[in-house]
Amino acid sequence: MLKVEGVAYHYPGGADVLADVTFSAGPGEVLALVGRNGAGKSTLLRLLNGLRKPTRGTITVDGMNTADTPVHLVSRAIGTVFQAPEQQIFNATVRDEVMFGPRNLPIPPEERERRVAEALARTRLEAFGKHHPLDLDQARRRFVALASVLATGPAALLLDEPQRGLDARNAALLEEIVRAEQAAGRCIVIVCHDMEFVARLATRVIALAEGRLSADLPPLAFFTDPALTAQASVEAPDMVRLSTALSLPPVLDPAAFAAAWPPLPPQFRKS
């Protein structure tokens, strides 16, 4: 679904921001794109959605080469939720914002309505359809941007720091939506600095360091390699650090930890 082959990119007059990046991703995969500030993550995102074209190499999205496909066609296959929702919201009401994508697709009006209603329901925005998106709090603005992408039904999703600034309740809703999209066979790429979030959702970690791919590994393999995490300026999730500190086999989640934890000695057991 996503194929990145030998991709390099430099901004006009600048040095390479990305050099020789290669990876691919299929349906149902959740890729976490990690790396320190300035590693090239946002640039890679803008290459994946066709806003920028690689200087070298090729990017294929759902069979389309982004270098010679108009951006509006690439964006039907790969929807992007940018870091700041203000960067992509431009309609006067939440409903119009979410309808913008479907209105520009060759689908019947009733299907457009159905998609908008479903996207608003999934993001818990039904009651805010008539509001101006920028009158909403930061979390709801983020969900407006996400709803407008979901309503277009893309094959792949790019989410740039989607959990940033969300409280636990909204982060849980975001996770629920990502899992549902994954189950529906979408390919999802998440740029993220929150490794607890990555540990819960990602099937693979793609790490960038100084414009190059430094890792393409399952989360546990990545988080248990101190050299790789240091290079990407990543803090391993607490469960990995806790299990490692206690000389247990490393685990990602609390349930796996509880299963691995030895039974308590007699004085701690219930009588």
Added chain:
Amino acid sequence: MALIDVRALSFGYGAAGPLVLDRLSLTIEAGERVAILGGNGSGKTTLAHWLAGWLPRPGMEPRGGEMLAEGRPFPQWSALDRATAVQFVGQVPMQQLSGFAFTVYDEIVFGPGNLGLPAEEIRARAEAVIEACNLRHLLDRDPFTLSGGEQQRLSIAAALVMRPKILVLDEPTGNFDPESRDSLLDQIRRLPADLTIVLCDVALKPALAVAHRFVLLDEGRIVADGSAHDVFRHPAAAAVFGVPAVAEAAALLRAAGRWPAAAELPLTLAAATALFREAAAC
């Protein structure tokens, strides 16, 4: 006289919009480091705008109560006095670059230049904030070409160079990698002790690094005001901060009868490591 005195302040956007701040009272003394925590839509950013003097403004008046800075409401202050009393650094640093500066140095001296200060004074102030915010290697760069973390440091420098009494920070480290976040928090922590800092955030970690006093907002009201512990224990906290994975692991063990019922659930990695080590050693 308190530096900041918010008295039963009620405020909503527009004439009929819902209340964002609901009879909120808060006193902040000079030199305090206060974290204002809360979930999305709890009123943090609106309160930050009041503390920074951006509110009230025409058409956005309080529906009750008032906010006083050194005993006077901000609308009674001159723009000059207000700019030197309080500075605000928001969530998106690029939005607060002046747009009038082609280099980082020019951005730093833009504010004091507008105060009409003598050149020597401006240079001395700039030197101090360049050091405090670790910007020396970036002085000739175009502010708009900096990374997000660098721009945020520049925004803080441009605020500090005004020598405010209060610095209001609204989620200053939201999109930083851990290294940049820790480095910025360290720089904030080392700012002059007489500077009053108000940090608004949805995350506990930056607050723990900077603040001595923790306030929890819920639906426009203060529901906890004290230590981090006081805030974390409040029933509203779980929807804001979630349950740490280490506490969840301990809770699972407790449910299975494999964690002493009396032992407190650990909230931090350090506490969990110590507790589990202790249990393993028994």
